[in-house]
Amino acid sequence: MKRCVGIDFGTSNSMIAVCREGGGIDIISSESGKRYLPSVIYFKNENEAVIGDNAKSMQLLESEHTIANIKRYMGTDMLFPLYGRGYRAEELASLIFRKLKKSFVDYCGETEADAVVTVPAYFDHYQREAVRSAAENAGFNVLRLLNEPTSAALFYNNIGKNTGDVCMVFDLGGGTLDISLIEMNEDCCKVLYTGGSTEIGGVDFDVAVAEYFIENFRRQHDIDLKSDPIAYQQLLFQAEKAKMELSSLNEVNLVVPYITVTKKGALHFKETITRETFDAITSSLTKGIRNIIENLLESNGLKTDDIAKVLPVGGASRIHSVRRLVSDIFADKVRKDMNPEEAVVSGAAVNAAMISGVIKDKVFYDVTSHNLGVEDDNGNFEVILRKNEVYPVEFSMIFTTPELERKNITVHVLQDMAKSSLNIGNSLEENPEHFASLGRFSVELDENDESEPLIDISFMIDESGIINVKAKDVHTGKETDFTLRLKIENEILDTLEIF
Template identity: 30%
Template sequence: MIIGIDLGTTNSAVAIWRDGESVLVPNALGDLLTPSAVSITDTGEALIGLAARERQPTHPKHTVTAFKRFIGTQQSVTLGKRKFDAEELSALVLRQLKADAEAFTGETVTGAVITVPAYFNDRQRKATRRAGDLAGLEVKRLVNEPTAAALAFGIQTREQEPFLVFDLGGGTFDVSIVEVFDGVVEVRASSGDNRLGGEDFNERLIDLVRARIDPDKKLEKADPVVLAELLRAAAERTRRKLSESDEAEFAIVWKDESFATTVYASALEEACAPLLQRLRDPVLRSLRDSNIRVETLSEIVLVGGSTRMPIVRKAITRMFGRFPNATVHPDHAVALGAAVQAGLLSRDVALDEVRLTDVCPFTLGIEVAEGDGRGGYREGIFSPIIDRNTPIPASRVNSYHTLADNQREIHFGIYQGEAREVASNVKLGEMRIQVPPKPRGEVSIECRFTYDTSGMLDVDVSVPSTGVTRSLVIMDQSDPLTEKQIAERRDALAAIKVHPREESENAAVRARAARCYESFLGRERDIVGQWLSTFDGALDSQDPRTIREAREQLVTALDSLEGERFL
């Protein structure tokens, strides 16, 4: 069985293609979304999902979220006694989603379609593939997130006119313009910003209230890691409340003292104005590249949990001069589209007439030198080989020549980006090839880029006069893993004891109660403490019925205290 996975910054989801439609898979708690969170207990056991996220305010040094933002880099975090990079943390989440799918279907998962932001570079895509490998999944294909959402929307509506998918998640922003005709879902153009999402709005909210909640600067004495997590959790809750009301309270508790203030939606909108402005450029770029006018778009389809924010919807309405389409579930669309792609790969008869085409979301090329008009050369110039928004799979070749007499080697720096100088673009790799020593300009070199439907880049360089050819599948130079090293990392992850799936509900609700105990003061804190003692007593009984009834009572009580439970 092939599953579809939306590996998100804030939440992840898994779906399957069954009986002619995409079906979301519930986790052990019955939720369709699993927080992208990992926590390590004092005993070295891994908690994944809601139980981990609820521990973040109380155990910030043992819990991590939003690690998708540093996938493909060397950044790591220490949880307990062990260091984890983003690939390993993502692998733990993927492994949990795989287990949920197998428990739901009773079948063995053999492969997965995993979604990635359209603007993920080659290094980030390969890191995502490695995360799937570490989780024991054969990654059949990587699909751009807005493309997956477009696939889910296009299958439902069979729209003929182009529509725009506006995907603002927890950590990234993507835009795709899509057309559906005769069963073909065609992506005309994609653009985006890998460093723009709900987490950035949280940071602006924290900046807005920081001085107001702490005029005496008492919080400067707090552990910065603990304080950062308290503020982040409060910002997330406040931002969600502002999606339903014009005002909300921002509050944290530190050392039994409350720090709080009221936040108004208008003030948040003003503070986030620079972020809202950044939403425009990717939209304009995708419209230009597709040669489609904004008035010809049939729909503006909202995807991603951050599009729930009224300030974002107002900005979109002003940008396009009309109200966006909010009929697609913003948190589910990407996973549902990934399941459609899984169905296509499984050759389900219900999808016989459906085809998907995508584009390369960024320009790919190499570093060259060019004449400066004074007999010298200017280095560090970007020479595009595959332009952004070229339909894929694509293969393009350019010819180059030697610069110096008797030159014996050509060095190719491989880049992605749109800037003329390579220093402003992203370096993906490099390679060298030997050439025969001849006068400058007499030796030609052909460089071919091949970019496939999973967003993977192959580079072939050849010297026609000698027949010498060098090929390279771009790898992360900072972490060039061998198959043996990958196997060792997989075994190390497998050795980490994961909290039993069937006990996830108990772990999650207890972590939530512990967080509430630290978040409230006075009478409310005493009451939560009593609830925790009662629930711990039920757990000690080891009687499933007693535990279930106590858990249900505790969840109801916490809901009444907090007024919400969000994913």
């Protein structure tokens, strides 16, 4: 039997773990001996890609050949140009999965593996599909995609922390915010509600601080450091350093000698940043986080008293203003007995063990994070399946058209609240970016049939949160399958050597 691994593909760092027979979890170290692999890809030339720590070191000098935060682009059509070729996000992500696969092979000598791969609960259909195709392209047989906060909860529950209470998993990673309310029982975790944003993460704090540095430098020297890629990358690194050190210190000093050269000589970058300044610079982000927490509670009729415990997950949950915000709302309910960076991958390994039978008699239920719907005749979003619905789930609806002369029925399927659970509204015209289009499905009608056209469209959300659509002509019984799957077909990837 193949081993089943747990994989946390992160915006900043990726991890792979397995659950041993006795239930203990092994986090598999990367080549450089660390328990995590930085999710950074560096193209040394057109045939060689370096992944992880060594790629991160090249980010500074060769930013045009280095790609970080690729998870943020999953499910988009963006092309990344590298040595004259364009790569899609899932193709680049597959290189990270290949590197994890190498660590797995080094760890146990086996070349095949089933996998549970985690995704932000807030990922929509195509973002999920992009992750799955990247993992499969790297040779993992993906058994399911598991929502990251649910994964952390499975781990927490498995180390005997079950109480029968409702816990809030607060997961702020490098690139995403996921908040899930989960009822924990000894043998069952039940996700009740979920909310979040794929536009708030640790990197956004770095960008805000770097912008502040750039503005200060411009004021002092009338020089725009942003137009110099090396200087800008240095400032992003300094911003991240400041953010991390301010988690434990009140004030930090930052220096980059020779950040730029002018006619009058070299200039150095020197800043002192306090917690107070950091808070002011990043206040729109903390406000966004607060709004998402409050909206999740309010829209589901809950009060802070209904939450028994808060589990902080993700490296960015360590940011001092974020910690303060969470403890302002939930006081002493915030737990510190779980490693925020390792909980997600450990939970994925627990789920892998549940699937392969190593862990028995435990179950969990998860819920959808977006409303699923169709575009109506007025260009508005019409919900057909509300969010927070337990999945897997299957349901169908009959569609028709009033004009008999029409030759086909087209149904535009969408998910709403794209990117953030605060993106509420039903007009596609006013806020097109609040909707993720899954496709326009067209069914040809029988021109000779005079009766009212009736098309039965069924929607299936599988255990990975991935949607499949089927249509059936009620009169003729003819079925059409609409594929919403992504397949990586770039043969260049197979010729790349991975280091």
